[in-house]
Amino acid sequence: MNVRVAYYSATGNTRKVAEAMARALGCAATGIDEYPAGPADLLFLGAAVYATHDHGLHAAVKAFIAGLDPAGARKVALFSTGFIQSEAIAMMRRLLEARGIEVVPDSFFCLGRFALFNMGHPNAKELESAAEFAKKTASS
Ligand SMILES: Cc1cc2nc3c(=O)[nH]c(=O)nc-3n(C[C@H](O)[C@H](O)[C@H](O)COP(=O)(O)O)c2cc1C
DSSP states (O other), X not given: OOEEEEEOOSSSHHHXXXXXXXXXXXXXXXXXXXXXXXXXXXXEEEOXXXXXXXXXXXXXXXXXXXXXXXXXXXXXXXXXXESSOOSHHHHHHHHHHHTTOEEEEEEEEEEOOBTTBSTTOSOHHHHHHHHHHHHHHHHO
Protein backbone atom coordinates (compact mmCIF):
# COMPACT_ATOMS: atom_id res chain seq x y z
CA MET A 1 0.00 0.00 0.00
CA ASN A 2 1.29 3.42 -0.98
CA VAL A 3 0.96 5.66 2.11
CA ARG A 4 1.87 9.34 2.17
CA VAL A 5 1.85 12.13 4.75
CA ALA A 6 1.21 15.76 3.80
CA TYR A 7 0.74 18.77 6.07
CA TYR A 8 0.45 22.53 6.32
CA SER A 9 2.06 23.99 9.43
CA ALA A 10 2.63 27.70 10.06
CA THR A 11 4.35 27.31 13.44
CA GLY A 12 5.58 23.71 13.46
CA ASN A 13 3.02 21.89 15.64
CA THR A 14 1.30 19.99 12.85
CA ARG A 15 4.68 19.31 11.21
CA LYS A 16 5.86 17.53 14.39
CA VAL A 17 2.77 15.30 14.33
CA ALA A 18 3.23 14.66 10.59
CA GLU A 19 6.86 13.67 11.14
CA ALA A 20 5.96 11.31 14.02
CA MET A 21 3.36 9.66 11.77
CA ALA A 22 5.76 9.41 8.84
CA ARG A 23 8.46 7.83 11.03
CA ALA A 24 5.96 5.22 12.20
CA LEU A 25 4.84 4.54 8.63
CA GLY A 26 8.31 4.50 7.10
CA CYS A 27 7.59 7.28 4.63
CA ALA A 28 8.35 11.00 4.29
CA ALA A 29 6.24 13.85 5.69
CA THR A 30 5.87 16.47 2.99
CA GLY A 31 4.65 20.04 3.23
CA ILE A 32 1.70 20.53 0.88
CA ASP A 33 3.78 23.00 -1.16
CA GLU A 34 6.23 20.23 -1.98
CA TYR A 35 3.80 17.34 -2.24
CA PRO A 36 4.86 15.31 -5.28
CA ALA A 37 2.39 14.22 -7.91
CA GLY A 38 1.49 10.57 -7.95
CA PRO A 39 -1.01 8.18 -6.45
CA ALA A 40 -1.56 7.36 -2.78
CA ASP A 41 -3.70 4.54 -1.47
CA LEU A 42 -3.87 6.37 1.84
CA LEU A 43 -2.95 10.02 2.39
CA PHE A 44 -2.58 11.38 5.92
CA LEU A 45 -3.38 15.09 5.68
CA GLY A 46 -2.82 17.52 8.56
CA ALA A 47 -3.61 21.21 9.09
CA ALA A 48 -4.78 23.70 11.72
CA VAL A 49 -6.98 26.82 11.84
CA TYR A 50 -5.79 30.45 11.91
CA ALA A 51 -7.49 33.71 12.86
CA THR A 52 -5.70 35.22 9.88
CA HIS A 53 -7.83 32.92 7.69
CA ASP A 54 -11.25 33.63 9.23
CA HIS A 55 -10.49 31.15 12.02
CA GLY A 56 -10.40 28.51 9.34
CA LEU A 57 -8.03 26.58 7.11
CA HIS A 58 -5.14 28.35 5.46
CA ALA A 59 -5.89 29.18 1.81
CA ALA A 60 -3.02 26.89 0.78
CA VAL A 61 -4.81 23.92 2.36
CA LYS A 62 -8.05 24.71 0.57
CA ALA A 63 -6.14 25.02 -2.72
CA PHE A 64 -4.35 21.74 -2.05
CA ILE A 65 -7.64 19.90 -1.51
CA ALA A 66 -9.22 21.58 -4.52
CA GLY A 67 -6.32 20.37 -6.66
CA LEU A 68 -6.10 16.86 -5.26
CA ASP A 69 -6.71 14.21 -7.87
CA PRO A 70 -9.36 11.84 -6.50
CA ALA A 71 -7.63 9.05 -8.43
CA GLY A 72 -4.39 10.00 -6.70
CA ALA A 73 -5.74 9.94 -3.15
CA ARG A 74 -7.91 6.89 -2.79
CA LYS A 75 -8.50 7.50 0.93
CA VAL A 76 -7.56 10.31 3.31
CA ALA A 77 -6.99 10.21 7.08
CA LEU A 78 -7.05 13.60 8.79
CA PHE A 79 -5.06 15.06 11.67
CA SER A 80 -4.72 18.44 13.31
CA THR A 81 -3.24 20.39 16.20
CA GLY A 82 -4.91 23.31 17.92
CA PHE A 83 -5.38 25.77 20.72
CA ILE A 84 -8.23 23.96 22.50
CA GLN A 85 -9.98 21.94 19.86
CA SER A 86 -9.94 22.35 16.18
CA GLU A 87 -12.52 22.63 13.49
CA ALA A 88 -9.80 21.94 10.94
CA ILE A 89 -10.62 18.24 10.70
CA ALA A 90 -14.33 18.82 10.07
CA MET A 91 -13.51 21.57 7.56
CA MET A 92 -11.07 19.37 5.61
CA ARG A 93 -13.51 16.46 5.73
CA ARG A 94 -16.27 18.58 4.17
CA LEU A 95 -14.01 19.84 1.37
CA LEU A 96 -12.65 16.38 0.58
CA GLU A 97 -16.03 14.67 0.61
CA ALA A 98 -17.43 17.39 -1.64
CA ARG A 99 -14.76 16.33 -4.14
CA GLY A 100 -15.76 12.69 -3.85
CA ILE A 101 -12.64 11.70 -1.90
CA GLU A 102 -13.18 9.11 0.83
CA VAL A 103 -12.17 10.21 4.33
CA VAL A 104 -11.68 7.53 6.95
CA PRO A 105 -13.90 8.01 10.05
CA ASP A 106 -11.08 8.16 12.61
CA SER A 107 -8.88 11.23 12.91
CA PHE A 108 -6.13 12.48 15.21
CA PHE A 109 -6.02 15.75 17.15
CA CYS A 110 -3.71 17.04 19.87
CA LEU A 111 -2.94 20.38 21.48
CA GLY A 112 -0.49 22.69 19.77
CA ARG A 113 1.54 25.47 21.34
CA PHE A 114 0.13 28.91 20.59
CA ALA A 115 2.04 31.90 22.00
CA LEU A 116 2.21 31.28 25.78
CA PHE A 117 -0.54 28.67 25.74
CA ASN A 118 -0.05 24.90 25.56
CA MET A 119 3.69 25.19 26.12
CA GLY A 120 5.43 21.92 25.25
CA HIS A 121 2.64 20.63 23.02
CA PRO A 122 2.61 18.47 21.06
CA ASN A 123 4.53 16.53 23.70
CA ALA A 124 6.22 13.13 23.51
CA LYS A 125 3.11 11.27 24.62
CA GLU A 126 0.95 12.99 21.99
CA LEU A 127 3.51 12.21 19.28
CA GLU A 128 3.51 8.60 20.38
CA SER A 129 -0.31 8.55 20.11
CA ALA A 130 -0.04 10.09 16.64
CA ALA A 131 2.35 7.33 15.58
CA GLU A 132 -0.02 4.69 16.97
CA PHE A 133 -2.96 6.26 15.15
CA ALA A 134 -1.02 6.22 11.88
CA LYS A 135 0.01 2.57 12.23
CA LYS A 136 -3.48 1.46 13.20
CA THR A 137 -5.13 3.39 10.36
CA ALA A 138 -2.68 2.13 7.76
CA SER A 139 -3.16 -1.46 8.82
CA SER A 140 -6.98 -1.44 8.92
C1 LIG B 1 -1.39 33.31 13.65
C2 LIG B 1 -2.18 32.28 14.38
C3 LIG B 1 -3.56 32.39 14.43
C4 LIG B 1 -4.33 31.42 15.11
N1 LIG B 1 -5.68 31.54 15.13
C5 LIG B 1 -6.45 30.59 15.74
C6 LIG B 1 -7.88 30.67 15.75
O1 LIG B 1 -8.46 31.58 15.18
N2 LIG B 1 -8.58 29.69 16.38
C7 LIG B 1 -7.94 28.64 17.01
O2 LIG B 1 -8.62 27.76 17.57
N3 LIG B 1 -6.59 28.54 17.00
C8 LIG B 1 -5.83 29.49 16.40
N4 LIG B 1 -4.47 29.39 16.40
C9 LIG B 1 -3.86 28.24 17.05
C10 LIG B 1 -3.36 27.21 16.04
O3 LIG B 1 -4.45 26.61 15.37
C11 LIG B 1 -2.56 26.15 16.78
O4 LIG B 1 -1.49 26.77 17.46
C12 LIG B 1 -2.03 25.08 15.83
O5 LIG B 1 -1.44 24.06 16.60
C13 LIG B 1 -1.03 25.67 14.86
O6 LIG B 1 -0.52 24.64 14.08
P1 LIG B 1 0.86 24.80 13.32
O7 LIG B 1 1.93 25.02 14.35
O8 LIG B 1 1.04 23.51 12.61
O9 LIG B 1 0.74 25.96 12.41
C14 LIG B 1 -3.69 30.34 15.75
C15 LIG B 1 -2.29 30.24 15.68
C16 LIG B 1 -1.53 31.18 15.01
C17 LIG B 1 -0.04 31.03 14.95
